[in-house]
Amino acid sequence: MSDLEVRQLRYFVAVAEELHFGRAAERLAMAQPPLSRAIRELERRLGVPLFERTTRQVTLTPAGEVLLRDARTALDAVSAAEHRARNAGRPRPALRVALKADYDAGLLPQIISRYAREPAALPVEVSLGGRGDQLPALREGRADVALLPGPVEDATLDVEPLLTEPRLVALAVGDPLAARSGLMLADLADRFLPDGTLAKSGGLEAPPPDAPKRDLAQIFSLVELGEIVWFTPVSVTRLHARPGIAYRPVLDLSPSTLVLAWPRDSRSPAVAAFVRVATELAPR
Amino acid sequence: MSDLEVRQLRYFVAVAEELHFGRAAERLAMAQPPLSRAIRELERRLGVPLFERTTRQVTLTPAGEVLLRDARTALDAVSAAEHRARNAGRPRPALRVALKADYDAGLLPQIISRYAREPAALPVEVSLGGRGDQLPALREGRADVALLPGPVEDATLDVEPLLTEPRLVALAVGDPLAARSGLMLADLADRFLPDGTLAKSGGLEAPPPDAPKRDLAQIFSLVELGEIVWFTPVSVTRLHARPGIAYRPVLDLSPSTLVLAWPRDSRSPAVAAFVRVATELAPR
DNA sequence: CCGCATTGATACCCTCAGAGTATGAGTGAC
DNA sequence: GTCACTCATACTCTGAGGGTATCAATGCGG
Secondary structure: OOOOOHHHHHHHHHHHHHOOHHHHHHHOOOOHHHHHHHHHHHHHHHOOOOEEEOOOOEEEOHHHHHHHHHHHHHHHHHHHHHHHHHHHOOOOOOEEEEEOOOOOOOOHHHHHHHHOOOOOOOOEEEEEOOOOOHHHHHHOOOOOEEEEEOOOOOOOEEEEEEEEEOEEEEEEOOOHHHHOOOEOHHHHOOOEOOOOOEHHHOOOOOOOOOOOOOOHHHHHHHHHOOOOOEEEEHHHHOOOOOOOEEEEEEOOOOOEEEEEEEEOOOOOHHHHHHHHHHHHHOOO | OOOOOHHHHHHHHHHHHHOOHHHHHHHOOOOHHHHHHHHHHHHHHHOOOOEEEOOOOEEEOHHHHHHHHHHHHHHHHHHHHHHHHHHHOOOOOOEEEEEOOOOOOOOHHHHHHHHOOOOOOOOEEEEEOOOOOHHHHHHOOOOOEEEEEOOOOOOOEEEEEEEEEOEEEEEEOOOHHHHOOOEOHHHHOOOEOOOOOEHHHOOOOOOOOOOOOOOHHHHHHHHHOOOOOEEEEHHHHOOOOOOOEEEEEEOOOOOEEEEEEEEOOOOOHHHHHHHHHHHHHOOO
16 A cells, blocks of 8 residues: 655655755765655655755745654654663563763762662663763654753653752853852853853753763863853863863853653653652752 | 665564564565565664564564554555545545444534534534544544544544543443442443453453454443443533333442544644634533 | 756666465374 | 364465655745
8 A cells, every 4th residue: 555664755855955956865875866756656646745946946835844753753663662662672681771971960879779770670770871862752652751951842842840959150260250149140141151152041952963072071171271151050060170160150051950761651661660769869 | 764664663563562573464464585685674674672572472672562553653654644644635535434333422413503604614514423533533644633532642643532421331220230220330240341351340441452342232231231330521421312211310420521632733724714613612 | 058967757778575385294182 | 092273383475664766845045
């Protein structure tokens, strides 16, 4: 029957994201003509045009916009089926926890040790993804639960806040602002963050696509040099005390909330137990 | 790349449901050997056995159980992408409302006429599916909202109760029980429902897979003959007053709740407006 | 105003994934 | 022990889908 195939959806998403058949084909490691044909075939099967093409420009039709959204969730669902089945097939399946290193506010060791005593417990596997990889990991079934900064806007996930704590700004000790005991965002108007955005945004914007990838060592070096400033929750600063760096409160900086998230349709008792233990251990 | 394909998932679900390669192949309109090979290939790609096979019996492994669940939701998601894109591509997309005929408690006409005045309104398309087709229609994207009897247990759907009303039992007028003004379930202990289940269950069990498909005319004839009894909400009885049939309250029969359901991840303003209008119009 | 670069579409070919048929092999029932 | 049942294996073949070469349309620079 006229059944959509994963391959077609992958092709479509690539073209919809690039809005350029040549680049999309390159990303898919294939030639441009078969990609054009595959998209035409997809449109024929659906009976719906997905792109407006001129030889100079490709744009999505309204139907294409709808399909882009739904195709992404469908691809996530297929991916989730694959990863979850793989995990379930291991001799001893694991509970896979995704988080960004250090962003657990020191809670994770306690949670894990208490969780291990639960009857439904599985061995815990911690997967330290980069910033912003936690949600995709949940959606694609590469993780069963995630610890990440809130807020989380995803109707397919269930979320429980664990704790809220102020964020501080990391400055070079020699920075004039470091002499003050409390700052305002406006004081940082001309400073930049590690991802290249302006500090006065409070670091809540999505990083630009061309954001430099910087590890902690790079960030600290740049902070010490006064090149950038860095916002981070209080609990993280305790892990990274360095002589050249001062942490100062920013009075009008929104606090950071650590949340626990997991797929809403999870029926796994292992996940349920983890959530229960974590929320019980969270202060207040 | 080792990418799961929709075809493989469809094959897997067929075998997992039939637990028999021959019957599954028949259902898929293909021969048995390529199906066996496809499943082996799937297991090889996942690196996980999905079935325990003897030459006499096929059973799911734990990983297979996990995959069965996730494969179903993935197939639903793919189907949803297809159907929603088709609808969005029509010259004038519709808001597709799924319900079982007569199970709207008379609310639908009012809802539709008030909804039509909303700025975000689309033309409404009513799809009258059989009993139990409303939830699949939502999951597969064949409908945007559904009216159906609660409770609804599906984490991917959002639900709003509209109204709760008592259910009555339809009896032949000559039935001795019809002489009484109020009954108990126990009085109906030896009666059967249209789907072949025992009346004393209250009609809340899932119908058996071999349940006879009966339309309303058949049901009424059988009720008049005293062969079966039939539970139905008060509002429905007003549509089907017949001389040979009496409706009587059953004092310990759980009431019926009409709920409105829609996909939790829907961002459509047309759906939001419909939900708002419907809940405003629902009594209390 | 006219090439020219850019980019999607078309024409044609070729390979291998996946379907079919025939048959083997293991196992439970009588 | 034999038979029926059922999944696996061996082999063949077709067509979906990928590649290369090229055309055609369009916007831009000189």
